[in-house]
Amino acid sequence: MxxxxxxxxxxxxxxxxxxxxxxxxxxxxxxxxxxxxxxxxxxxxxxxxxxLPGIIDDQVHFREPGLTHKGNIATESRAAVAGGITTYMEQPNTVPQTTTIAKLEEKFSMAKETSFANYSFLFGGTNDNLEELKRLDKNACSGIKLFLGSSTGNMLVDDEAVIENIFNSTEMVISAHCEDETTIRKNLEAYREKYGEDIPIQYHPLIRSEEACYISSSRAIALAKKTGARLHVFHLSTGKETALFRNDIPLEEKKITSEVCIHHLWFSDKDYLDKGTLIKWNPAVKTAQDRKTLWKALLDDRIDVVATDHAPHVLAEKDNPYTSAPSGGPLVQHALPAMLEKHLDGVISLERMVEKMCHNPAKLFQIEKRGFxxxxxxxxxxxxxxxxPWKVSRENILYKCGWSPFDGxxxxxxxxxxxxxxxxxxxxxxxxxxxxxxxxxxxx
Known part of the structure; x- marks a missing residue:
């Protein structure tokens, strides 16, 4: 050898x-x-x-199959490797969606042929695929993904009885996108009445509000406590939500864990004026105080994992009025450099950074022989x-979509x-x- x-x-x-x-x-x-x-x-x-151990990113959207004009497994995994990410977990809201075991195995076959980084996938729960979910072997993939807020197609899971049945029916980690759809729709309608379809982007964190996030995440946590399910809450964006999580027991003993993404640790609502829809994510980037509280919770262990939620769109899609511009942006190439910048600013030690980006994802998802x-x-x-030192530019960006929120x-x-x-x-x-x-x- x-x-x-x-x-x-x-x-x-x-x-x-x-x-x-x-x-x-x-x-x-x-x-x-x-x-x-x-x-x-x-x-x-x-x-x-x-x-460092290779970074493990527990949340990416590589857009294959069906959305490959934005990115694909080959292009985005190459960008990830250039950013020190050696392992990723890809999300189920592709076209078709990964909501059957057959479609899950098709994605594994694609990745076997084209991926440059180690891979697994999350299986998507819906309002009507509980029986298929029950058939899924607990070692088959990373876990289950539930969209408890907006998603493509039929992936919004909003039937409370179905959610409870899913929580009761799997030993796997259930990763959840938590935003309350009723609150968001009410807020959006109010801003539509005032501005029409071209709502100023700075209102995005008021439409997808703190309240919408907290209602949904607190409800999911209450249900996890009731059922004993293993819940992992993706991409916290508000300071208020951090109070829902514990730091008085080690990660290995936690049944309810949480993640924060690079963009919620880096940007604030002040950046909408400069970046516009390029930093439109769901959940939204919120206030500088939210960002400060997220950092505090990350460092005191209420937040367990740092990830990217890498979700590329082409610029022509982003360059649209608020209501038609998609949410998401590419991050895998620049996540580790961004965290290293925060280390050099004295915000986080290298040891803690490695814990949150390498050790903890491996522990949380029980990955064999990686993360250390x-x-x-x-x-x-x-x-x-x-x-x-280096500067991000269109010439050195590797994403298929060709841009980065860190450009410049x-x-x-x-x-x-x-x-x-x-x-x-x-x-x-x-x-x-x-x-x-x-x-x-x-x-x-």
């Missing part, structure tokens, strides 16, 4: 930073020690760069330099190398054409 020896890197793992050598053999980490030599290995001198730098684990690694932003840190199952998939700006990605396995 091919061997690679990484020398002189600072390994960030399980709460420590240590200068260690890593010997990779085939797909795995063979040895970790202070001073390794191996005459058969290809040596890469990392010169004091930081070595350990002997015997798959060699998924992201190497970063904290002193390598300067970062001080960058990803220099990404290893996917021991293969050097990204090397100082150059992407390998070889695919060495694997379907995730779970230990449930």
């Amino acid at each position: 091919n061997k690679t020896l990484l020398k002189n890197g600072k390994v960030v793992n399980e709460g420590t930073i240590k200068e260690l050598d890593l010997l990779l053999e085939g797909d795995y980490i063979l040895r970790i020690s202070n001073d390794i030599s191996d005459k058969d290995a290809t040596v890469i001198d990392l010169e004091g760069k930081y070595v 730098i350990r002997e015997g684990n798959f060699a998924d690694l992201a190497v970063v330099s904290l002193n390598a 932003n300067s970062f001080r840190a960058r990803v220099t190398h990404t290893f996917v199952n021991g293969h050097l998939a990204y090397d100082n700006g150059k992407l390998s054409e070889k695919r060495n990605a694997k379907r995730l396995t779970f230990n449930r």
Whole structure:
């Protein structure tokens, strides 16, 4: 088997930073020690760069099948690898939707042929597919996704009896998008009466409001407590919601967990004037105070995971009046550099960042042999330099849609190398054409 020896890197793992050598053999980490030599290995001198476990992104929309003018598994996973993300969990609101076991396996077949990063998928719950959901093996995929707020097609789950039945019918993690549809529709109608279809974008967080988020997330949490279901609340956007989550027990003992996304940690409602619909997400980017409280909850462990909710649209779609401009934006290439920027600002330590982006997703979804730098684990690694300034531009954006909400932003840190199952998939700006990605396995 091919061997690679990484020398002189600072390994960030399980709460420590240590200068260690890593010997990779085939797909795995063979040895970790202070001073390794191996005459058969290809040596890469990392010169004091930081070595992180590969980032695990528990929420992406790669748009395949059916929406591939926006992105596809190949293009978006390449962008992810360039951003140090070695593993992703893709969402079910494609065309057709991933709401049957047959469609789920079709997506796995697509990813096997085209993905550059390790992959799994979430199975979509609807108002009418409970029997299919019950047939799903608990180790088949990442988990269940419920849209308890707007989604495409029939994926809005708004029948309370159905939701309770789903909560009672699976051992898998149920990941939920929580926004109350009744509240949103009422708010939208009020702004439509005043502005018509071209509502100013700055009202987006008032339409998809704090109240809409809190009503839905608190209701889902109450139901999870009632049924004993394993609930993971996606993309918190309000400070008020953070009070719903615990930090007095370790992650392994939590039945109810939460996630925050890069855009809710970076932008605020002040940015709508400059960015417009490019930062239109559901749930909406809200106030600077919400952002501050989300950071506090992330650092005190009420929020467990940082993800992207990568959801590309072409610019022609975004360049529309408010009511017809889609929500979502591309983020996988720039999520880790954005978090490293916050580290350099003194907001979060590297150890905590790795916990939230690598260790905790692996624990939460019970992923086998990933998320940690350990002997015997798959060699998924992201190497970063904290002193390598660069600027995001259309020339270096890898998303198929060709734009980024970070366009024009300067970062001080960058990803220099990404290893996917021991293969050097990204090397100082150059992407390998070889695919060495694997379907995730779970230990449930």
